[in-house]
Amino acid sequence: GSERVVGYSHPSISRVIEIGCICNNAIISDGILIGQPTEGALLVLGMKAELNEQVKNYKLIKEIPFTSESKFMAVQCEHIRSNGQSELFVKGALDRILEMCTGYLEGDKNPVKLNDVAKERFMETGRSLGSRGLRVIALAYGYNERELCYAGIVGIMDPPRPGVAESIEIVQSAGVKVKMVTGDALETACSIGAHLKLFTEGDVCLSGFEMDRMTDLDLERVIKSVTIFYRSSPKHKLRIVKALQNLGEVVAMTGDGVNDVVALKKADIGIAMGSTGTDVCKEAADMILTDDDFYTIQAAVEEGKGIYHNITNFVRFQLSTSVAALSLIAISTLFEFENPLNAMQILWINIIMDGPPAQSLGVEPVDRDIIRQPPRDVRQPMINNAFITNIFISAAIIIAGTLSVFYKEMSADNEVTPRDTTMTFTCFVLFDMWNALACRSSRKLIWEIGLLRNRMFCFAVFGSIFCQLAVIYFPPLQKIFQTEALSLYDLIFLTVLTSTVFIVAETRKYLELKMKKTPYMIIDEPTNF
Numbered sequence: 001g002s003e004r005v006v007g008y009s010h011p012s013i014s015r016v017i018e019i020g021c022i023c024n025n026a027i028i029s030d031g032i033l034i035g036q037p038t039e040g041a042l043l044v045l046g047m048k049a050e051l052n053e054q055v056k057n058y059k060l061i062k063e064i065p066f067t068s069e070s071k072f073m074a075v076q077c078e079h080i081r082s083n084g085q086s087e088l089f090v091k092g093a094l095d096r097i098l099e100m101c102t103g104y105l106e107g108d109k110n111p112v113k114l115n116d117v118a119k120e121r122f123m124e125t126g127r128s129l130g131s132r133g134l135r136v137i138a139l140a141y142g143y144n145e146r147e148l149c150y151a152g153i154v155g156i157m158d159p160p161r162p163g164v165a166e167s168i169e170i171v172q173s174a175g176v177k178v179k180m181v182t183g184d185a186l187e188t189a190c191s192i193g194a195h196l197k198l199f200t201e202g203d204v205c206l207s208g209f210e211m212d213r214m215t216d217l218d219l220e221r222v223i224k225s226v227t228i229f230y231r232s233s234p235k236h237k238l239r240i241v242k243a244l245q246n247l248g249e250v251v252a253m254t255g256d257g258v259n260d261v262v263a264l265k266k267a268d269i270g271i272a273m274g275s276t277g278t279d280v281c282k283e284a285a286d287m288i289l290t291d292d293d294f295y296t297i298q299a300a301v302e303e304g305k306g307i308y309h310n311i312t313n314f315v316r317f318q319l320s321t322s323v324a325a326l327s328l329i330a331i332s333t334l335f336e337f338e339n340p341l342n343a344m345q346i347l348w349i350n351i352i353m354d355g356p357p358a359q360s361l362g363v364e365p366v367d368r369d370i371i372r373q374p375p376r377d378v379r380q381p382m383i384n385n386a387f388i389t390n391i392f393i394s395a396a397i398i399i400a401g402t403l404s405v406f407y408k409e410m411s412a413d414n415e416v417t418p419r420d421t422t423m424t425f426t427c428f429v430l431f432d433m434w435n436a437l438a439c440r441s442s443r444k445l446i447w448e449i450g451l452l453r454n455r456m457f458c459f460a461v462f463g464s465i466f467c468q469l470a471v472i473y474f475p476p477l478q479k480i481f482q483t484e485a486l487s488l489y490d491l492i493f494l495t496v497l498t499s500t501v502f503i504v505a506e507t508r509k510y511l512e513l514k515m516k517k518t519p520y521m522i523i524d525e526p527t528n529f
Contacts, residue, residue, distance in 0.1 A: 005049045012105045016152040018054050019139040021046035023075050023089040038135065041156045042091075061086055068183055068233035068259065071096040074145070090140045093185070093231075094126040094153060097138035104150035111149045122150070129155035130187030133195060160294075165196045167298040174301060175374030177249075181229040181237055189230040203227040208236045219243045234259035241266050250378055252297075254289075255281055271297065305373070306366030309442075312382055314361045317439040320391045321432055324398035325349060328428070331399070338416045340406040340424040344481050349428060352467060356460035357436040364440055364454050390508070394438070397501045398431040405497070422472060422483040423490065429468050430498035433461050438505035445509055 005013050020042035026035025028047075033040040046052035058077035066073035072092025078084065090097060098119050103111035112118075126136045134155030142148035168178050180198055182189050186205060193199030205228040211219060216239070223243045229236060237253060241263050244251045252269035255261075256277040261284040264270030272285030273292045282288050289296050325346065332339050341349075405427045409420040440457065441449050452458055471477045473485050486494075 012107055012152065014049065014051060015105060015141070016139050016154065017042075017046050017049045017051050019089045019141055019151055020091065020137075020154065021052050021055050022058055022077060023073060023091045023139070024055075037158065038137070038156055042137075042154070045154070057081075066092065071183075072100070085143075088142050088145060088148065090142075090145075090148060091137055093183075094123065094136055094138040095185075097140050097148070098122060098150060100146060101140050101142075101148045101150040102146075103148075105152065114150060122153070126153055126185065127187045129153070130185050131191055133157070133159065133188065133191035135184060135188055160192065160196055164294045167295045168196055168198060170371075171298050171301055173372050174305070175372075176301060177224075179227060179229065179240070181232050181240060183232060184230060186230050189228050193228050199227050205230055208232040211236050211239060216243065216246075220246055223247070234263060237263040238266060250375060254297075255285070257281060260284075302366055302371050305371055306364075308376075309366070309370050310362050310364050312387070312442060313364065313439045314358055315382065316387065316391060316394075316442070317361055317436055318358055320394040320398070320435055320439075321349075323391060323395040324402075324431070325428070327395060327399050328402060331403070338410065340402065340421065341428070342421060342482055345421065345425045348471065348481065349425075349432070352464070356464055357433065357457065360454060360457040360460040361436065361439060363456050367441065367444065367449060369444065390442075390505075393508075394435055394501055394505065397504060398428065398435065401431060401497055401500065402428045405494070418482050418484045419486075422486060423494070425481070425483065426468060426472065426486065426491075427494050427498060429464070430494055431501055433465060434498050434502040435505075436461060438502045441509075443509060443512070445506055445513075 005017065024035075024039045024042055026033060026039035026043055028034075028040060028043055043052060046054075057080050059080060060075060060077055062076040064070075064072075064074040070092075072090055074088055074090040076086050076088055078086045090100065098114070101114050104114050104118060104122075106112045122138075126138070129136050132155070135158045136153055136155055138153045139151045140148040141151060172178055178198060180189065180193055180196070182192075184192070186207070190199055190205065193203075199205075204222070204226045206222070206226045208229070208231045211229070211232070214222075219239060220243045223240065224247065229240060234255070234257065237255070237260065241251050241253055245266075245268070250268045252271055253260075253263055253267040254271045254273065255264050256273040258278050258280050261280055264272065264281065264284045264286075269287060270285040271287045271289060272282045274282070274288045274290035275292045277285075277288070277292075287300070328340065329346070331337070402424055406420060406424040409423050410416060436457075437446065440446065440454065471481050472483050478484060
């Protein structure tokens with residue numbers, strides 16, 4: 001009903017609240033909770049009913065801490081007015097507590113013998129609360145662990161943080177399969193899973209008891225189709241991690257307790273809770289969530305994919321430029337040609353020109369399509385056949401274009417003049433700039449990612465071009481680099497010629513995109529994922 005429970009106005013309900021306060025390790029000091037949120041909720045309930053002070057009437061003799069195996073916590077206490085007789089107060093999972101009870105409180109009457117009909121009624125009440133997403137905790141008391149009196153249950157709302165469902169959806173769209181492992185009952189787990197968009201009607205759920213009856217091979221056969229693991233313990237977490245790894249999956253697992261350490265160590269990425277996690281747990285983990293928020297995992301996945309993507313772009317640009325420069329000098333030396341670039345020009349290309357554009361590729365904004373791509377196979381190297389092919393195509397275009405300019409200029413008088421090296425030098429630098437532009441994305445065309453989206457890249461390229469123009473037209477630098485001024489026609493010619501490396505790269509991307517968009521048939525058959 002809507003009546004308020006104050007003190008012992010409703011003895012049976014008050015007894016439940018009292019047990020929740022006594023069988024409790026949490027402390028609320030100045031409005032701040034020290035301890036588990038679940039126990040904190042029981043204390044707040046006691047404070048509202050003005051029963052929290054009853055704890056002072058009991059002296060703690062012994063405590064049996066909660067474990068995921070026993071599924072209950074018990075304290076043995078002695079009332080200050082008793083004659084040395086102690087009493088047990090127990091809280092835990094409903095099914096486990098009912099196994100320990102022989103009687104139950106009914107209204108304000110004396111305890112009644114607990115039979116199967118009453119047990120089923122209590123279990124149905126628990127399932128009803130669990131289906132609403134409430135965490136169900138049963139409470140009992142007595143003088144013997146096997147002959148307790150069932151007092152009742154409480155349903156605690158422990159909702160996921162705002163935004164977790166959206167974060168899970170984004171992570172799943174990125175190809176990460178999220179599985180929920182919980183100690184809660186099936187109904188509670190399914191309700192929370194549905195709220196998080198992890199569980200839909202018909203999805204497979206597996207209990208810790210069912211896992212105990214399975215061999216490792218049996219578990220591997222079904223694990224990919226399981227969405228929720230309920231009534232699970234840390235030892236089940238370890239088996240889940242091993243089973244997924246045996247199937248070739250990369251596994252990240254979260255944990256906060258001492259018992260999670262082994263599973264965190266075994267996982268490819270162990271994630272410890274920063275606020276609620278134990279020190280041992282944090283030591284064993286590879287990553288610590290300082291705010292205990294799933295959104296941080298989503299952000300880490302996005303950041304990781306973005307960093308890897310930018311590293312590949314950086315490496316592709318650096319290798320193609322380095323291969324081109326090295327090949328240019330090697331070919332000239334091997335065939336005893338005149339060297340198209342002097343030492344200062346080569347140094348300028350390596351230090352000044354490659355530096356800013358290459359570095360700016362490392363801060364390219366993360367593209368949403370990159371995030372949505374499935375996780376890469378960690379067994380595949382970054383530098384694969386396709387990667388090497390693209391590098392050599394770009395390098396070949398740069399070498400061919402630079403040498404053609406050099407010999408075109410030199411053919412007029414068959415001598416290497418400052419104009420010849422200036423044209424060759426500027427040609428190579430502009431090839432670098434166009435190549436850097438093409439390396440901003442390995443899959444998307446430049447107008448899809450946005451020409452001006454990476455401002456640092458724009459500043460780096462325009463700054464490099466400005467420095468190159470200074471080398472060509474500023475007299476003191478002309479003496480150092482042995483260059484001379486070029487005409488506007490020369491600059492236009494070189495710009496058009498060097499753009500070929502960009503045009504070829506963009507054409508390749510366009511053709512690859514067209515091939516990926518080819519229609520395909522989807523067979524209407526259930527798929528495990």
